[in-house]
Amino acid sequence: MASLVVSTGREKDGLPRVGQWNMMNMKMVNGARVKSWLCFSFARNVQESMITGFCRELARMCQASGMDFALEPVLPVIYVRPDQVERGLKARFHDAMTALGPQRKEIELLIGILPDNNGSLYGTRFGQNAHTVTISGDLKRVCEIDLGLISQCCLTKQVFKMNKQILANLSLKINVKVGGRNTVADALTRRIPLVTDKPTIIFGADVTHPHPGEDSSPSIAAVVASQDWPEVTKYAGLVSAQTHRQELIEDLYNVTHDPQRGTIHGGMVRELLISFKRTTGEKPERIIFYRDGVSEGQFYQVLLHELDAIRKACASLEANYQPLVTFVVVQKRHHTRLFAHNHNDQSTVDKSGKPATST
Template identity: 65%
Template sequence: RGVKVEVTHRGNMRRKYRIFGLTSQATRELTFPIDDHGTVKTVLKYFQETYGFNIQHTTLPCLQVGNQQRPNFLPMEVCKIVEGQRYSKRLNEKQITALLKVTCQHPQQRELDILQTVNHNAYHEDPYAREFGIRIDERLASVEARVLPPPRLKYHDSGREKDVLPRIGLWNMRNKKMVNGGRVKEWICINFARNVQDGAARSFCRQLADMCEISGMDFSKEPLLPPLCTRPEHVERALKAHYQDAMSALKPLGRELDLLIAILPDNNGSLYGNLKRICETDLGLVSQCCLAKHVFKTTQQYLANVALKINVKVGGRNTVLVDALSRRIPLVSDRPTIIFGADVTHPHPGEDSSPSIAAVGCCFSRLA
């Protein structure tokens, strides 16, 4: 849908159309009216009489072009996809991996690639660049800068490592505990992935609960209810029904549901956006989504990363700056200061369940 094609059966007249769908019938079964008296003609006969073209692949559907009110039928074999069209759909896992491999380079490798590109293309000899007075230096620009020292991070005193100094922007949770572990006493799980069996879902949730406990959270080992397996198209009904079942058991005890763990198919379309919308606007429920591929290939690093996300969502703190505890942050500790932070998130190409969302936050510091 939305792809432009040009026809090849009209000689030099390469008229272009935009596809808005496929016919539900095969080409050999398609007819259309040719006058106001209800006279119809088959697509096969029309192409043979009008263009002298005999359609070979009669069992395939036709492309529908034009508009919904007056669609035109074009057999696929007379169409060619127009070159140079931007692909706006969501990339698959293999394409995303290949894209990240190209873009996530070490600075030295990126510098080398830029220099090779400039020297190989010889931009300084390009006649168009010379015509417009454009000159491209063969060397990278030199800019004065400084490297700020990394801040020391504080973890809970019960861990083997109580604080850490990040190196080249990296650190992990090994031998550490969250400085303030959150509490998850009542939680449930819903499995939307067909290829994940109940046993695999239970095992994954148990491992995740263990990792949250190890990392410093107060996390119950077992869910309030057995994991529910359902289909993505039933997301709203399944979420609300499972939530009501949980609340029926908790309300008499005066307790609330703390967390939903959702297992999603690897290619889940608008399921993620719909689930978040229902949980956050209808139910007021904290949720954590996990893809099916991680259920089958669970690593300690992945579980630790998910545990960090859950802890923040339920009100915990993973780490704090040592300088913040001792009030040694320059300027912020010395004078009243306001700090602004801004971020924006965009939906994936082809994802229509959520808009782009921008947020701005600020915090104040005041001297005692």
């Protein structure tokens, strides 16, 4: 098992033990930069002073973890009624951009304090026609679709509790969202099979279908792919709406013909391969493609369709470009049971007696 490299001013290995490792007194490998941020409260029962103090402590924790994080928001914390999310967020965002003025900066993060029972603010909401909000609730929808803002949601119970563990966990989430890296596999000194020997990109793909009764809602295909090598710990993701309850991913690779521009190649695999080359400077020589959500009756249909799309996406980038492809179907509903060889060896089992994932 590869160790995890974390930074303490100098590099330090955090060796997992029984599937866990301790991040205390360690810093993120790559701490991101957040200089302009805002905080909104949607919880009426939390005083503004308490939220201000919580945000300041969270900012300090982000700094202590290795991020370049501003201690104060662009504007003071403001309360927004849960039924006026869109209006409140957009108005405050406009005020913040005005306050930044000629500095030409952008708001890099929004911290939202939600009531513990947050309804449609974060959870899936159903309208009169039973259409779901495909992004997690009203807050995420406005931030990610309308304003282009990265957001981190916190519950009021976290504000009241506000211990170091909660703040540290939130800082790790924020760092990844804004482009940093928390930990990386020590791939250079500890070789990872089928990864470190040649430039390798790892994909993950799944399709989410609408609930029964939603006959007009599309299915949503999502694909992520690693964007660093040999560490393979930083991922980019793409989503695409497709035919209702269609399990085959339709947009892995596509071709359109434009009278002016001619043949146009596209698709999620092609875009992520291009992004990998741009960020690493390497062309993937191996593709490992993990596919979730496929029933046994669809194995070969999905394999033939999606492997063909991957091959075509590669060939569209360069003539004779055919990297090795490993296609792995992942299933949760199986009956495999694993047992430790020696239950008395505490280094190989966790607290429940199950085999540790690091062994």
